[in-house]
Amino acid sequence: MTQAMTTEPIPVMLPPTALVIDDSAIQRSMLKRILTEAGFRVVGEAPTADGLVRLYEHHRPDLVTLDIVMPGVDGAEAAADLLGRYPEATVVMCTSLTTREKILACQRAGVRHYLLKPIVADRAAAIFRHVVPRAKRSV
Amino acid sequence: MQICAACDHSNTPARGYCAACGHMLRLVCRSCRFANDHGDRFCGGCGLSLLMPAVARTVAGGKSSAASATSAELDELFAASSAMQDDMLPASGVTQDDLDRLFGARVRQ
Numbered sequence: 512m513t514q515a516m517t518t519e520p521i522p523v524m525l526p527p528t529a530l531v532i533d534d535s536a537i538q539r540s541m542l543k544r545i546l547t548e549a550g551f552r553v554v555g556e557a558p559t560a561d562g563l564v565r566l567y568e569h570h571r572p573d574l575v576t577l578d579i580v581m582p583g584v585d586g587a588e589a590a591a592d593l594l595g596r597y598p599e600a601t602v603v604m605c606t607s608l609t610t611r612e613k614i615l616a617c618q619r620a621g622v623r624h625y626l627l628k629p630i631v632a633d634r635a636a637a638i639f640r641h642v643v644p645r646a647k648r649s650v
Numbered sequence: 651m652q653i654c655a656a657c658d659h660s661n662t663p664a665r666g667y668c669a670a671c672g673h674m675l676r677l678v679c680r681s682c683r684f685a686n687d688h689g690d691r692f693c694g695g696c697g698l699s700l701l702m703p704a705v706a707r708t709v710a711g712g713k714s715s716a717a718s719a720t721s722a723e724l725d726e727l728f729a730a731s732s733a734m735q736d737d738m739l740p741a742s743g744v745t746q747d748d749l750d751r752l753f754g755a756r757v758r759q
Contacts, residue, residue: 595666598676598685609744618752620666625749634746 527573527643530566531556532589533605534581541630542576542605549636551643558582560589567593567600573643576626579606579613587613591620601642605630652676 529551533539536558543553554570557563561583567575575593579586590602604617607628614625623642626635652661652675659670666676666685676685684695692698738752 591667595676596664598666611739611741611744614739614744614749614752622753624753627744627746627749631746 526550526552528552528554528570529574529576529639530554530570530572531576532558532560532563532566532581532586533576533578534558535578538578538605538628538630541632542635545630545632545635546574546576546639548632549639551639560584560586563589563593564596567597573601574639575600575602576605576639577602579604579608587617587620590617590622594621603638603642605635 527550529546531539531542531546531553533542533556539556539558543556546553551574554572555566557566559581560577563575563577563584575590577586577590586604586606590604593600594602598621602622603624603626604622605626605628608614609627617625624638626638652663652665653659654661654668654671654675657668657671659668661669661675668675676687677690684693686694739748
């Protein structure tokens with residue numbers, strides 16, 4: 512007896528994707544390493560948030576990490592702008608800024624988490640996995 | 651167009667914040683990220699109450715319930731909710747633990 516052929520698509524697990532925005536090449540490199548080791552695929556990076564919306568629309572990443580103090584657009588303002596357009600976006604701030612007003616503004620804009628520099632790799636990886644809990648499943 | 655509740659400015663539908671005064675036009679659900687209109691009581695995406703549980707309990711224990719609250723009462727609730735969030739952060743010396751509490755993530759390393 513032959514086994515019936517199935518036409519059901521086979522689910523394929525794709526790694527979640529991430530976009531890294533930070534004006535420091537060293538910080539971007541470190542974040543990319545942490546994200547990769549946490550199971551993410553880094554699909555883009557930039558030293559400013561000036562083109563964040565365009566980058567997001569192009570890559571549709573599962574996670575965006577954003578510095579705040581950068582040349583050009585302030586990262587917190589960029590996050591609020593992005594989340595205003597795409598509330599489903601998952602944004603984690605990665606910054607050394609501890610200004611109370613800025614933190615609360617990020618929280619109210621819908622930022623999912625706020626990670627302080629210097630980045631502790633294990634903690635950052637745990638937070639990234641926490642805010643993007645499941646790998647994308649597609650066929 | 652979205653009319654800002656704070657200044658009556660007409661905003662394009664895509665905006666989350668008022669172009670004229672910066673007032674929040676939409677309320678993002680902390681659970682499912684659905685963009686609700688300002689003043690909505692329950693999330694349109696997942697049905698979650700958009701009021702903080704502690705605040706809802708406080709109102710239910712008083713003269714009115716969250717379900718029957720007027721717009722003015724709801725605005726007060728949102729203000730109270732924001733104040734509670736503010737209290738979760740120290741005035742200075744913010745640590746990652748403070749931020750984990752504020753952003754609601756009990757992250758295990």
